[in-house]
Amino acid sequence: MGSSSYLLGVFITAMFLQASSSSIPTIVGLYGETIEVPCNNGLVQSDDLMFTKWKYAKDDGTHGDLLVKQAHKEEATIQATDGYKARVSISANFSLLITKATLDDQRVFTCMLVWGTNVEEYPVEVEVRKSPLPPQIKDKAKELENGKLTKLGECAANDANPAADITWTKDGQTLVSDDKTILIIQKVTKDPSTGLSSTSSVLQYTAGKGDVGSQFICVATQEGATQASAPEIFTIHYPTEKVSLQVINKGPIKEGDDITLKCHADGSPPPTSFNFYLKDKKVPVMDNDTLTLPSVTRQSAGEYKCSLLDDESKQDSQDIDVHYLDLSVSPSGTVQKNQGDSLEVTVETNTSGVPQVSWTKDNEKLDKEPRFGPLSYQDAGLYVLEVSVAGIKKSHSFELDVQGKPTIKQLTEKASSDGNSKVLICEADGSPQPEVQWSINGTNEKSSYNQGQVIHRITVVPSKNLTVLCTVTNSLGEDSRAIYVPSVIVEEVPEGDRSTGNDQAKLIVGIVVGLILAAAIVGLIYWLYMKNSRQGSWKTREKEMGTSEEEKKLENHKPEV
Known part of the structure; x- marks a missing residue:
């Protein structure tokens, strides 16, 4: 018997075989893509396999042949004569490959395996799915009227299998039709050429002031998967119920400031023209909601108002204070x-x-x-x-500027840190700054002046007891005061005697103290003598200290001992 006769007998025999399984496995393919239909779930024993044949169930209940792959040939023989002829092939694991999947491919495909006289068949049902195109809202309303049921728009989710379901949301909340304020009508149409379904949904909505700025979205759902349209915001018309007047200035208003008034109405669309009342003077402003008052004065303070241009009963007022x-x-x-x-x-x-x-x-x-x-x-x-x-x-x-004649407040002397000189300090008040003069020359002269007080210092080395005069002078007058300054005795100690110890040092100190006391006694006797000479009938021109000019000044000042 020839091979063709043998195959024919096998085919006739296979026509009488019935599938033993109670259910047929199903696979899902994507529309327009390649569908891979497995043979026996991909478990094909190729040993002794003579050939593999794929066929499909036609719409009239008969079977159509697709292809045959004989074991000893590399290429399969395409038997299909309809639209499958250019779209089918077989893979290495004996799966059927169908390119450019359409909804017509939703049928049962059967894999037949032949080993000698044994024939086995494995039917597989194919379903083709297609997601809808992204949903879009079209035929959108230009505006919504407050309290009026208006068609908001139509949402379409086209070319799907199975058909998508459409829902509407507002600010994330699902809208439900109540046949009064919300009305949703949905319908599904099928393309006769492709078999794909398109879903459309029309939303009629009754808008209110609370819907200003709300986002409306339509959502397409297919077998659990969702796609959302771009959000849409609609203009909602409603009449003005309230007018408010604002003063734009930040902080207190001062004389010379510019004041900007702004009138606001809650209507939609908002009014663009208003009446401003400037202390009972009405000023209409067209196509603007602000008015600026330049360089206000304290007389500008008072009550200001604004109202709708066509309804003056809707108004607001503000009291404005102008600080000065x-x-x-x-x-x-x-x-x-x-x-x-x-x-x-x-x-x-x-x-x-x-x-x-x-x-x-x-x-x-x-x-x-x-x-x-x-x-x-x-x-x-x-x-x-x-x-x-x-x-x-x-x-x-x-x-x-506080002025006054100078006055000596204090005149002092103190020994320097080394004991070899005296520091004389004259402190006085006066303004303008007094000039300070001494009746003796000195060194290290220092002077300071602050808040009417002058402090003047000099350093002197008197070789004998002196009475020194400090005189302070400014343009308003002068003041003088004398101070007694004992001489400074410096004992030179021979180099070889410096090691004599504490006894010699004490002796020197005692001698110095004795000399100072003696000088003080002599000065006291001289003072008493001069006092008596002025009161008696005799005088002397001999002086122990000072000059003739100093003597004249000393006649008015008692020396300090």
């Missing part, structure tokens, strides 16, 4: 006063509120308002008054 500050201070500039005088300072303010007042003297803040009398040298300085209210600041300054 007037400051008048006397004296000003430079003020000269004598020590002990009083200075009257007058401060007058006119403000829109309670002012904050502060004083500084020579750039240092004072804890309280200064009092000027009786004046001292310490009161001299630059005074600045600063007054502020609601962000307005004004200041006034004057320079106080």
Whole structure:
């Protein structure tokens, strides 16, 4: 028997075989892609296998042949004569490959395996799936009217298998049709050429003021998978119910500021023209919701209003305060006063509120308002008054100069640190700054002047007891005072005697102290002698100390012992 006759007998025999399994396995392919239909779940024993044949169930219940792959040939023989002829092939594991899958491929495909006289068949049912195109909202409403049921739009999810289901959401919440304020109508159509289904859903919605800015989305769902459209926001028309007036300025309003008023209405779309009332003067403003008042004054304070252009009953008002500050201070500039005088300072303010007042003297803040009398040298300085209210600041300054004739407060002498010289210190008050003069020449002369006080130092080495005069002078007068200055005795100790110890040192100190006491006694006797000579009828021209000029000054000053 020829091979063709043998195959024919096998085919006739296979027609009478029935599938023993109670159910047929199902695989899912994707529309337009290649479907791989496995033979016996991919478990094919190729030993002694003569050939493999694939066939399919036609719509009329008969079978159509697709291809045959004989074991001893590399290529399969295509037997299909319909649309499958160019779309089918067989893989190395005997699976059927169907390219460019369509919905017509949703049928049963059977794999037949032949070993000698044994024939086995493995049917597989194929389903083809296709996700819908991304849903889109079309035929969108240009605007929604408050309280009116309006078609918001139509959502379409096209070319799917199976057909998608469409739902609508607003701000993430699913909308449900109630046949009153929300009405949703959905329908499904099938393309006769492709068999794909398209779903459309029309939403009619009753909008309110609370829907301003809300996002509407349509969602396509197919076997658990979802796709969402781009969100849509709709303009909602509703009449104005409330008008509000705002003052745009930040912080308190001061004289000279510009005031900007803004009128706002809650209608949609918002009105663009308003009436502004400037202290009962009506000013219509077209196509603008703001009005600026330049350089306001304190007279600008009062009530301001705005209203709708076509309905003045809908209005709002604001009271505007304009802050101001007037400051008048006397004296000003430079003020000269004598020590002990009083200075009257007058401060007058006119403000829109309670002012904050502060004083500084020579750039240092004072804890309280200064009092000027009786004046001292310490009161001299630059005074600045600063007054502020609601962000307005004004200041006034004057320079106080306290003058007085010089007065010596203290005249002292002290030994230098090495004991070889004397430091004389003359301290005096006076303004303008006094000039200090001594009746003796000195070294290391130092002087300081602060707040009317002058301190002058000199270093002297008197070889004998002296009465030294300090004189301070300025344009208003002078003052003098004398001080007794004992001589400084410096004992030279021979080099070889410096090791004699403490006894010799004590002896030298005793001698110095004795000489100082002797000089003091002599000075006292001389003073008594001079006093008696002035009171008696005799005088002497001999002097132990000073010059004739110094003698004249000393006649008016008693030496300090």
